[in-house]
Amino acid sequence: MKAWFGEFDADNIRKENIRLAGSDPGELARWAGVIGSKDTCTGIDFEEVSIMGGLCGSPTEYKRLMHETAMAVARERISLSLSGKDMYVAQAVKSLDDVNFSYNRLTERLAEWYGIHFPEFKARPQELIKAIMRGTRENSGDESSLTSMGAPMSPDDVAAIQGMASGAQRLFDERKSLEKYITESMEELAPNLSDVLGPLLGARFIARAGSLEKLSRMPASTIQVMGSGEALFKHLREGTPSPKHGLIYQHPLVSGSPKRIRGKVSRMLAAKAAIAARVDNYSGERLNLGQGLKEKVEAMKAKTPRRKK
Amino acid sequence: MKAWFGEFDADNIRKENIRLAGSDPGELARWAGVIGSKDTCTGIDFEEVSIMGGLCGSPTEYKRLMHETAMAVARERISLSLSGKDMYVAQAVKSLDDVNFSYNRLTERLAEWYGIHFPEFKARPQELIKAIMRGTRENSGDESSLTSMGAPMSPDDVAAIQGMASGAQRLFDERKSLEKYITESMEELAPNLSDVLGPLLGARFIARAGSLEKLSRMPASTIQVMGSGEALFKHLREGTPSPKHGLIYQHPLVSGSPKRIRGKVSRMLAAKAAIAARVDNYSGERLNLGQGLKEKVEAMKAKTPRRKK
Numbered sequence: 318m319k320a321w322f323g324e325f326d327a328d329n330i331r332k333e334n335i336r337l338a339g340s341d342p343g344e345l346a347r348w349a350g351v352i353g354s355k356d357t358c359t360g361i362d363f364e365e366v367s368i369m370g371g372l373c374g375s376p377t378e379y380k381r382l383m384h385e386t387a388m389a390v391a392r393e394r395i396s397l398s399l400s401g402k403d404m405y406v407a408q409a410v411k412s413l414d415d416v417n418f419s420y421n422r423l424t425e426r427l428a429e430w431y432g433i434h435f436p437e438f439k440a441r442p443q444e445l446i447k448a449i450m451r452g453t454r455e456n457s458g459d460e461s462s463l464t465s466m467g468a469p470m471s472p473d474d475v476a477a478i479q480g481m482a483s484g485a486q487r488l489f490d491e492r493k494s495l496e497k498y499i500t501e502s503m504e505e506l507a508p509n510l511s512d513v514l515g516p517l518l519g520a521r522f523i524a525r526a527g528s529l530e531k532l533s534r535m536p537a538s539t540i541q542v543m544g545s546g547e548a549l550f551k552h553l554r555e556g557t558p559s560p561k562h563g564l565i566y567q568h569p570l571v572s573g574s575p576k577r578i579r580g581k582v583s584r585m586l587a588a589k590a591a592i593a594a595r596v597d598n599y600s601g602e603r604l605n606l607g608q609g610l611k612e613k614v615e616a617m618k619a620k621t622p623r624r625k626k
Numbered sequence: 627m628k629a630w631f632g633e634f635d636a637d638n639i640r641k642e643n644i645r646l647a648g649s650d651p652g653e654l655a656r657w658a659g660v661i662g663s664k665d666t667c668t669g670i671d672f673e674e675v676s677i678m679g680g681l682c683g684s685p686t687e688y689k690r691l692m693h694e695t696a697m698a699v700a701r702e703r704i705s706l707s708l709s710g711k712d713m714y715v716a717q718a719v720k721s722l723d724d725v726n727f728s729y730n731r732l733t734e735r736l737a738e739w740y741g742i743h744f745p746e747f748k749a750r751p752q753e754l755i756k757a758i759m760r761g762t763r764e765n766s767g768d769e770s771s772l773t774s775m776g777a778p779m780s781p782d783d784v785a786a787i788q789g790m791a792s793g794a795q796r797l798f799d800e801r802k803s804l805e806k807y808i809t810e811s812m813e814e815l816a817p818n819l820s821d822v823l824g825p826l827l828g829a830r831f832i833a834r835a836g837s838l839e840k841l842s843r844m845p846a847s848t849i850q851v852m853g854s855g856e857a858l859f860k861h862l863r864e865g866t867p868s869p870k871h872g873l874i875y876q877h878p879l880v881s882g883s884p885k886r887i888r889g890k891v892s893r894m895l896a897a898k899a900a901i902a903a904r905v906d907n908y909s910g911e912r913l914n915l916g917q918g919l920k921e922k923v924e925a926m927k928a929k930t931p932r933r934k935k
Binding site: 400404405412419426429433467468473477480484491495501 | 709710711713714717718720721724725727728731732735738739742743776777778779780782783785786787789790793796797800803804807810811
């Protein structure tokens with residue numbers, strides 16, 4: 318079992334089974350900040366366990382250490398929320414869109430360009446770039462190069478298109494770096510939101526809201542329709558049906574579900590996300606809110622009858 | 627003076643003053659293809675000069691060699707026009723637009739991103755990228771970093787924004803490579819068009835027309851309004867004034883001239899460009915069509931009175 322001061326075997330509480338996470342508030346805070354405060358409703362006297370484990374010598378010392386550790390965790394959370402991390406993550410996720418857009422535009426251009434030399438070649442962007450980096454069509458490894466109707470390509474033509482291809486590849490690699498940065502930052506900044514929505518979609522919500530703090534003050538109903546744009550205003554203005562989902566549609570549990578339950582799934586996920594954002598912003602505890610979501614959706618699917626056409 | 631077979635001093639025609647460009651049609655064609663055929667209207671008997679220079683022994687041999695050289699030049703031109711070079715140049719100029727667009731989008735993003743850390747910093751994209759590559763604002767070399775209100779940036783935040791900045795820089799460098807490729811290719815493919823419009827704008831016209839051959843079949847009036855898009859159709863449909871210029875507006879002699887003569891300058895440049903494209907496509911001779919354009923525009927400016935308001 319995990320406690321704020323370390324781990325122990327709850328079924329067999331003995332000194333040997335208690336592993337302390339540290340001895341001073343600084344060390345303990347790093348552990349406690351990650352696991353969250355789980356010292357309630359367990360029926361186990363944490364004070365006793367910690368004294369047995371050698372953390373402290375008396376109840377007074379236990380209280381002091383717990384208080385100081387809690388303070389250290391809070392200081393850590395505050396410095397994180399003031400660190401601008403959520404703003405950086407928002408920029409990174411917008412960058413991801415910019416890089417994606419540019420990569421697509423450049424690879425479409427490359428397909429057209431290489432198509433003059435080798436019109437018979439059809440491939441996805443990454444294969445196209447690899448083929449271009451190999452030189453003229455003879456080196457593409459593609460059989461149809463033998464009978465190609467395309468124009469020849471001189472060494473300087475090859476060098477020019479390869480320059481473009483490697484520029485596009487640089488953007489592809491940047492995409493992966495940004496995703497890694499977002500995932501790692503979200504793990505630190507908003508682990509619960511990340512858990513419910515996935516790090517990238519979670520970061521998109523922070524970016525859309527403006528900051529984690531702003532997102533944490535939004536009701537679930539707002540989160541559910543965030544990013545649905547025009548559909549929401551039309552609903553408010555003209556009384557059309559309210560939108561069932563906006564950004565949240567990108568969650569695989571929404572987009573992957575049958576249409577008849579997407580509204581329900583969105584509402585459920587938005588509610589979880591709203592809680593996650595609040596916990597992430599104010600305490601930093603990890604609640605495993607992402608657990609069991611798939612099963613819940615399966616249950617919804619079973620319970621909701623198919624619509625008759 | 628230049629002749630198809632070499633150079634000589636026209637004021638003092640002696641064996642020592644004649645430099646032959648080669649001895650067989652292949653060698654001569656490389657020279658003749660570049661200088662164009664300038665053997666007319668000079669009052670000098672090229673046949674005599676070439677015999678004196680030791681190129682050939684008799685008028686019959688002169689005729690045979692000249693004919694074979696001309697054939698070799700023509701073969702060279704045909705293989706160039708079938709080489710797809712104009713199609714590659716068209717793709718390169720479109721790539722330039724794509725790369726430019728992407729570079730601008732990414733640097734706007736970088737400005738917003740870096741602005742969270744250092745909102746007081748204002749700079750052009752290239753300076754911004756350099757500042758980001760130096761790390762946090764303390765290393766930017768900017769004085770206002772000392773009193774900045776921006777959020778701190780951790781080492782992994784710095785690494786993430788630097789990754790984006792170096793991706794943007796890669797596009798900036800690609801822009802220069804593409805411009806170099808276009809300039810060199812145009813020198814080979816369409817030296818006269820390049821001379822009149824500049825290599826980049828010339829390449830844009832080829833891209834717009836679809837090929838050098840198609841451009842060479844267009845009347846000057848079409849070239850003048852090419853790329854004016856909607857304005858032309860509105861003229862045809864609704865009888866609004868015909869557009870004075872399209873793409874050609876990008877020429878510094880049009881955009882840099884007072885409004886009252888821009889229509890005239892466009893017409894003049896379009897006429898020159900039409901001739902240039904034809905010569906480039908069919909003969910490859912160099913006519914120096916770009917010479918004296920500036921003076922012509924100056925004369926137009928002097929002759930055309932300012933419009934009264």
